[in-house]
Amino acid sequence: MFQPLDPLLHSELRLAVMSLLVSVEEAEFPYIKEQTGATAGNLSVQLDKLSEAGYIAVEKTYKGKRPCTICRITPAGLKAFEDYVNALKSYLEISK
Amino acid sequence: MFQPLDPLLHSELRLAVMSLLVSVEEAEFPYIKEQTGATAGNLSVQLDKLSEAGYIAVEKTYKGKRPCTICRITPAGLKAFEDYVNALKSYLEISK
DNA sequence: TAAATCAGTTTATTTTATAAACCAAATTAT
DNA sequence: ATAATTTGGTTTATAAAATAAACTGATTTA
Numbered sequence: 001m002f003q004p005l006d007p008l009l010h011s012e013l014r015l016a017v018m019s020l021l022v023s024v025e026e027a028e029f030p031y032i033k034e035q036t037g038a039t040a041g042n043l044s045v046q047l048d049k050l051s052e053a054g055y056i057a058v059e060k061t062y063k064g065k066r067p068c069t070i071c072r073i074t075p076a077g078l079k080a081f082e083d084y085v086n087a088l089k090s091y092l093e094i095s096k
Numbered sequence: 097m098f099q100p101l102d103p104l105l106h107s108e109l110r111l112a113v114m115s116l117l118v119s120v121e122e123a124e125f126p127y128i129k130e131q132t133g134a135t136a137g138n139l140s141v142q143l144d145k146l147s148e149a150g151y152i153a154v155e156k157t158y159k160g161k162r163p164c165t166i167c168r169i170t171p172a173g174l175k176a177f178e179d180y181v182n183a184l185k186s187y188l189e190i191s192k
Numbered sequence: 193t194a195a196a197t198c199a200g201t202t203t204a205t206t207t208t209a210t211a212a213a214c215c216a217a218a219t220t221a222t
Numbered sequence: 223a224t225a226a227t228t229t230g231g232t233t234t235a236t237a238a239a240a241t242a243a244a245c246t247g248a249t250t251t252a
Contacts, residue, residue, distance in 0.1 A: 001131055002112045011209075012106060016098045019187045029230070035097055042210050044232055060231095065218065067230055085188055091115045092181055107240075125199070138241050140201055156200095161249070163199055 003087035006080055008053050013038050014046045018081050021056060021073040029069040047071060055080055099183035102176055104149050109134050110142045114177050117152060117169040125165040143167060151176055 009015055016036045020027060027035075033043050047069075050056045055077030059070045073081070105111055112132045116123060123131075129139050143165075146152045151173030155166045169177070 002108075002115070002133075005108050007208090010106070010108065012098075012101050013209080015187050019098070033230095037098075039211060040231060041212075041233080044230095045210080048232095067217085069231075088184070088188070091111050092184070103239090109240080129199095135242060136198095136200060137202080137243075140199095141241080144201095163248085165200075 001090070003090045005087050005091075006084050008049065008055065009080060009084040011046070013042060014050055015084075017043075017046060017050060017071075018055065018073065018077065021071060022078065022081055026070060026072050028063075029071070032071065050077070053077075053080075097186065099186045101183050101187075102180050104145065104151065105176060105180040107142070109138060110146055111180075113139075113142060113146060113167075114151065114169065114173065117167060118174065118177055122166060122168050124159075125167070128167065146173070149173075149176075 009018060013036060016038075017032060020032060020035055029040075029043070029047075032038075032047075033040060036043065038046070047056065047058060051058045054074055057072045057074055059072070061068050061070060105114060109132060112134075113128055116128060116131055125136075125139070125143075128134075128143075129136060132139065134142075143152065143154060147154045150170055153168045153170055155168075157164050157166060
């Protein structure tokens with residue numbers, strides 16, 4: 001009846017991050033922070049979780065002299081996102 | 097960009113309960129328990145939260161000699177569910 | 193009448209989300 | 223030059239949430 005929801009994606013901020021990365025395929029930390037309205041601390045923690053799950057790849061590089069964290073969704077992350085969306089439908093579609 | 101998600105509905109079990117009640121408009125505790133696969137304890141807690149928020153109405157009655165807890169969605173609950181579904185779309189719809 | 197079942201509630205524990213505090217380097221102001 | 227501010231984050235602490243385990247009380251069934 002109800003499909004289980006991947007707890008890693010069933011989180012407002014992590015879902016927003018994934019949603020963002022699905023469409024842009026590459027985003028820097030400050031951009032994600034601005035688009036999601038998250039605090040840096042919260043974002044840092046949630047990016048770590050997504051990264052540890054293999055849902056996103058995080059590249060720590062430099063932009064001139066300043067540090068620059070670039071995030072990209074992975075194939076596993078894309079799959080997980082799609083699966084999550086499908087699972088959600090079992091909760092949202094009225095009349096089966 | 098991303099709409100905030102009602103934390104009361106952004107919970108696997110509570111969302112399943114609401115989803116169920118949207119379609120049936122009346123359900124007994126054991127039925128909800130069976131359909132969601134929840135433990136009785138967890139279900140009891142989550143029904144209380146939905147009830148306190150005014151999203152469902154809980155009627156405690158008897159079926160013969162046995163206690164019988166009947167749940168129904170309220171207009172406020174239906175509205176909240178619809179709003180939640182709309183908010184979710186901002187996370188799921190690629191390209192705007 | 194003892195054991196098991198039904199219908200739940202209460203309580204305790206683990207997990208999670210989140211913000212506050214912090215750190216280091218770079219830039220800007222005095 | 224050096225003090226203050228900003229940028230780009232990480233770490234840590236706290237509050238909230240989810241969940242299961244333990245419990246209660248009445249009802250069947252053995």
